[in-house]
Amino acid sequence: MYHQSNNQSQDSVSKRIHVTLPDGVYQRLEGWADSEGRPVANLAAYLLQKVIEEAEGQGKIPEQKLIKEK
Numbered sequence: 001m002y003h004q005s006n007n008q009s010q011d012s013v014s015k016r017i018h019v020t021l022p023d024g025v026y027q028r029l030e031g032w033a034d035s036e037g038r039p040v041a042n043l044a045a046y047l048l049q050k051v052i053e054e055a056e057g058q059g060k061i062p063e064q065k066l067i068k069e070k
Contacts, residue, residue: 019044 021029026040033043055061 029044030040033040036043052061
């Protein structure tokens with residue numbers, strides 16, 4: 001058995017994406033992640049989640065209902 005957090009259901013699976021960042025953005029993100037003792041990808045995922053939640057709260061993007069795949 002495994003534990004998932006961040007309001008994900010037991011049936012959900014994390015998705016992976018490939019992102020290209022300018023060198024300066026990556027370096028700042030890497031410095032931030034290092035200062036918090038976490039991987040760059042983990043910090044980037046957290047920041048994306050927060051920005052999406054903020055945009056939804058401001059009505060900039062519609063909230064999505066989770067669709068359970070069969």
